[in-house]
Amino acid sequence: MIIAAHIPIGVEPAGSSIGWWNNSYISENEMIAKLHEYPNLLMWIAGHRHRNTVKAFISPDVNHPEFGFWQVETSSLREFPQQFRTFEIVRNSDNTVSILTTNVDPAVKNGSLAAISRSVAVAAQQIFINPLSPMPNGSYNAELVKQLSPQMQAKIQNYGAITETSAKPTATASPIPVPTKKVPGVEFALAIAILSGAYLSIRKRR
DSSP, rough: OOOSSSSSSSSSTTOOSSSSOOSSSSHHHHHHHHHTTTTTTOOEEESSSSSOOEEEEOSSSSSSSGGGEEEEEEEETTTTTOOOOEEEEETTTSEEEEEEEEEEOOOOTTTTTHHHHHHHHHHHHHHHHOOOSSTOOOOOOOOEEEEHHHHHHHTTTSSSBBBBBOOOOOOSSOOOOEEEHHHTTTTEEEEOOOOOOTTBBOOOOO
């Protein structure tokens, strides 16, 4: 299950003008607690703050990491760095799924309307100095690993091809940058987020 919403959760302090509305029927904490009841929830996708970032909502039950989920925020196409985001979900051989989330730079021809839009976005960034995180280019690309519940393992065991994995979870909670990748019309920096003891780890693929 994937939830797409305009506003992200769990990232702004109480009372923030760009956070959870105080007059909502339920509180933000109540919403997050409810979401933790669904082991098939992979991620919450949001915008609103115009940032490229990822947040892990770790399961409140250490014995059942499948109740954790991810949040992925994406900036606006009108603002620098003017990127859209792709998602690819693959099944791993260790009863997890990987969410490959990538910010993509569209190919732009010189003199086109898209090129004019990009120059305006760069000028606006220089004037208003919107926060770019992570630095230096504001892109956040990652492999996000989610533990599957026994029920979900049984349901999807006969679907799709399995991606082999060989790495153990690594004890750190910091994004690890890797060299810049280039594909036709696209250039992006890749980072792999890892978190020990929950449902996220580095994957080596073969």
